[in-house]
Amino acid sequence: MTLAEPTAVATTPQAPAEPVTDWDGFDFETRQVHAGEYPDLNTGLRVPPIALSAGYVFDSFDDQVGRFAGQAQTDEGPEPGPIYSRQGNPTNGVAEARLASLEGGTVAVAVSSGQAAISSALFTLAQHGDHIVSTASIYGGTRILFGRSFKRFGIETDYVWDVEDDAEWDRVIRPNTKAIYTETIPNPRNDVTDLRRIAAVAARHNLPLVVDNTVGTPALIRPIEHGANIVVHSTTKFLTGHGAAVGGAIIDGGTFDWEAAEQAGRSFPLVTASPRPGLGSMLDRFGRGAYARAVREAVVNDIGPSLSPFNGFLLHQGMETLSLRMDRHVDSSLEIAAWLEEQPEVESVDYAGLPSNPLFELAQRDYGVDASGRGRTGSVFGVTVHGGIDGARAFVDGLRVFSRMTGIGDTRSMIIHPLSSTHATFGSEINDRLGITPGLLRLSIGLESSGDLIQDLRAALDRV
Numbered sequence: 001m002t003l004a005e006p007t008a009v010a011t012t013p014q015a016p017a018e019p020v021t022d023w024d025g026f027d028f029e030t031r032q033v034h035a036g037e038y039p040d041l042n043t044g045l046r047v048p049p050i051a052l053s054a055g056y057v058f059d060s061f062d063d064q065v066g067r068f069a070g071q072a073q074t075d076e077g078p079e080p081g082p083i084y085s086r087q088g089n090p091t092n093g094v095a096e097a098r099l100a101s102l103e104g105g106t107v108a109v110a111v112s113s114g115q116a117a118i119s120s121a122l123f124t125l126a127q128h129g130d131h132i133v134s135t136a137s138i139y140g141g142t143r144i145l146f147g148r149s150f151k152r153f154g155i156e157t158d159y160v161w162d163v164e165d166d167a168e169w170d171r172v173i174r175p176n177t178k179a180i181y182t183e184t185i186p187n188p189r190n191d192v193t194d195l196r197r198i199a200a201v202a203a204r205h206n207l208p209l210v211v212d213n214t215v216g217t218p219a220l221i222r223p224i225e226h227g228a229n230i231v232v233h234s235t236t237k238f239l240t241g242h243g244a245a246v247g248g249a250i251i252d253g254g255t256f257d258w259e260a261a262e263q264a265g266r267s268f269p270l271v272t273a274s275p276r277p278g279l280g281s282m283l284d285r286f287g288r289g290a291y292a293r294a295v296r297e298a299v300v301n302d303i304g305p306s307l308s309p310f311n312g313f314l315l316h317q318g319m320e321t322l323s324l325r326m327d328r329h330v331d332s333s334l335e336i337a338a339w340l341e342e343q344p345e346v347e348s349v350d351y352a353g354l355p356s357n358p359l360f361e362l363a364q365r366d367y368g369v370d371a372s373g374r375g376r377t378g379s380v381f382g383v384t385v386h387g388g389i390d391g392a393r394a395f396v397d398g399l400r401v402f403s404r405m406t407g408i409g410d411t412r413s414m415i416i417h418p419l420s421s422t423h424a425t426f427g428s429e430i431n432d433r434l435g436i437t438p439g440l441l442r443l444s445i446g447l448e449s450s451g452d453l454i455q456d457l458r459a460a461l462d463r464v
Contacts (some may be wrong), residue, residue, distance in 0.1 A: 023101060028219070033320045035100075036097030038090075044198055050313045051090040056082045067120050070285055070297065073148040085309070087301045091145060091380060092312035098319050099239070099249055102218040103231050106254035107292035109300060110247060110312055114214060115145060116305035117248030118181075121210055121232050123303075124270050124295045126153030126178040133172050135179040135198070136161045139212070139433060140422035161433065163194060169201045175265065177333020180209050184216035184223060187408060188418050188442035189350040190369065190381040192359050199227025208256045208291075214238070215378045215408065220328040221367055229256040230291065237409025241325055247312035250295050254288030270294040304314040325411075325447065330381035332450040339454055340383050345391075345464040350382035379445040380408045382418075389437040391464045392417050395441065398460030401452060402443070413446035413453055 009225035020026075023035045037048050058064040067080050082088040092110040100108040111117050126132055133147065136159040146157040151180065158172040180202045182193050202209040210230045211223040217238045223231050233239060258271050271282050271294050282290040282297075300306065307315075312436035330353075352363040353375040363375025370376060386390040396404055402415045406422070416422070423436045431437075447454065 007090035009250070028102065029323055031101045032322050033350050034097065035092040035101035036316065038094070041443055044152070046296060048091060048094045048313075048316070050084075050309050052309060053085065053089075055084050062407055069279060070282075070293065082095075084301075084420055085297060086304055086306045089307070089309045089312060090315075091309040095235075095312045095316040095319070096249070097160050099218075099235075100251055101231070102222075102319065103213070103251045104218075104222050104224045105231065106336040107289040108249050108251045109292050110235070110249050110307040110315070111300055112248065112305040112307050113233070113238060113246050114199040114212075114248040117234065117250050118142060118212065119147060119149070120295055120299045120303070121250045121303060122150070122155070122179060122181070123299050124291065125208060125210075125268060126155050129176065130154075131158070131174050131177045132179045132181055133158050133169075133177055133207075135159065135183070135186075135191065135193060137186040137193075138181070138183050139187055139214075140418065140426070142212070144425060162196055163201075166201070169452040173207070173409065175203050177205070177207060178266065178268070180205075180207050181212075182209070183212040183214070183379065184221050185352075185378045187215055187380045188382045188440065190352050190377055191350065192352045192363055192375075193219075194362055195223055195226035195228060195276045197365065200282075202229075203227070205259075206266050208261075210268065215380050216367075217322060217326055217378075219323045220330070220378060220422070222375055224251075224253040224255065226366065230255045233316060234409075235315050238326065238329070239322065239408075239409075240311075240315050241321070241408035241409065241411060242314075242318065243407060243412065245308075245314040247307050247311045247315055248305075250292065251288055252292035252295075254291075256291065257288065258283055258329040270298045306395045326379075327444060328447050330376045331370070332447075332453065333379040333381065333445040334372075334376075335450045336372055336445055336453060336457070337381060340457065343458075343461055345385055345395075347386050350384075350435070352377040380442065382435075382440050382442055383462070384437060384439045385464050386439065387464055389419075392439050392441055394463040395460045398463040399456055400459070401448060401456040402460075408442075408444040410444065411447045413448055414444040416442050 023031045067083050070080055096108040096110050099351055111120055134157055160168050162168055185192050201208050208229040211228040212232050214225050214234045214237050231251040234251045235249050263274055271290050274281050282294045286293040334353055335351050337354055340346050341349045352359040363377045367375045367377050385395050402413045405414050406416055407414055418436050418440055419438055423431055
C-alpha cells in the first residue's frame with residue numbers, strides 16, 4: 001500500500017507587510033535605531049548611504065521656484081526639498097530626524113560643530129544691539145564665545161549666578177533680551193540645572209529658553225519635557241560617541257509662542273517677518289517648525305557652518321547605540337565618583353548623583369535614579385586633589401589609561417585641568433565663583449572596565 005500524494009491546496013499569498021516609516025509612538029530604543037531612515041529605491045541598501053553631492057536636481061521649473069520659496073513639493077513633511085548641501089543633505093537629514101525624535105522636538109538642523117550650533121541658534125534670535133542672559137555655570141568655551149565673538153557682533157551677555165533668585169533674573173533681563181541660555185549638566189563640575197525653574201522665568205518674560213544638552217543627552221534628560229524651547233548639542237561628544245567626527249545640532253521644540261512674544265514687545269524678525277514681498281513669514285509657512293527653518297535658511301545657509309555628510313553618517317550611526325553607551329558611561333561614573341570620594345588624596349568630588357552632593361535631590365527628580373537611588377547625571381564631573389596645582393600635575397602625569405586631552409563624551413576616558421585650559425582666560429574672581437580651583441580636574445569616563453580605570457586613578461593618586 002502506498003501513501004497518496006498530498007493534495008496541493010491553492011492559496012493566494014498575502015502581500016508582505018509594509019515597513020514602518022513613521023516611528024512616532026515607538027520606544028526610545030527603537031527610535032534611536034530607526035527614526036529618520038528612508039528606503040533606498042535603487043539597490044535596497046539597508047543603511048542610509050552617504051550622499052556626497054553638493055547640489056540636487058529640480059524636477060521642473062516650478063519645483064525650483066517652490067524650493068527657493070520654501071514650499072514643500074511633497075506630502076513627506078514641512079521641509080521643502082534640498083537646494084544645496086550647505087542648507088541640507090539627505091544623509092544629515094537622517095541624523096536630524098532621528099535627533100528631533102529622541103529630543104521630542106519638531107525639526108533639527110545639523111551643523112559643523114557644537115560652537116556652530118550655539119552661534120546659529122542664538123544668531124537666529126538676536127542681532128546687533130540685542131542681549132542674552134545665561135546661567136553662570138556653563139562650558140568655558142561658550143563663555144569665551146559670548147565674551148569675544150558675540151560681543152564683537154554687538155550682542156551683549158549677562159550671567160545669573162543664583163537661578164533661584166527672581167530678583168537677580170529681573171535685574172539682568174532687559175527689553176532687548178532675546179533668549180535665556182543654560183546647560184543641563186555644566187562641565188566641569190556636574191552642577192545640574194533646574195530647568196523647570198529657569199523655564200518658568202523664561203515664560204514669565206516671554207523669552208525662548210535655549211538649553212545645551214550635550215552632556216545630558218536625550219538618553220538621560222530631554223529639556224523640552226522640562227520647559228525648554230530650543231535644544232543644542234555638540235554632536236561630537238556622546239551622540240556620535242567615538243571622538244571621530246566634529247558636529248553640532250539645533251532642535252526646535254515647537255513650543256515657543258512667537259506671536260505672544262511679539263505682542264509683549266520682543267521681536268524675532270527672522271521667524272515672524274516676511275523675508276521678501278509676496279512670501280509669508282517662517283511662522284506662516286512652517287508653523288511649529290518655523291524657528292528651525294529660520295535657522296537653516298537665514299543663518300546656516302548664509303554663514304555656511306554646514307555638516308559634512310560623512311560626519312552626518314557617523315552621527316546617525318552613533319545614535320543607534322546611544323542608550324546602551326550612556327548606561328555604561330553612567331554606571332562606571334557612579335562607581336568611580338563614589339570610590340574617589342573615599343580616597344584620602346581627594347579633597348572633593350563634584351558629581352550630582354552622589355548623596356553627599358547638594359544637588360542630589362534635583363538629580364533624583366530630573367535625571368532618574370539607579371538601583372541605589374542615585375541620580376544619573378552623565379559621565380563628566382570634577383575631582384579636586386590635595387596639593388593645588390602641584391597635586392593636579394602629579395595626578396595627571398601619573399595616569400596611563402586616561403588620555404590627557406581636551407574633549408568629553410568619547411569611548412575613551414579623558415582628563416584635563418580646567419584652570420590652565422578651558423578657563424585659562426577668565427580672571428580669578430570668575431573662576432573662584434565658578435569653583436575652578438588649582439586642584440580641580442575634569443574627568444570624562446569612557447567605556448573601559450571601571451576596575452581598570454580605578455586602578456589607573458589609584459596609581460596616579462599615589463603620586464599626589
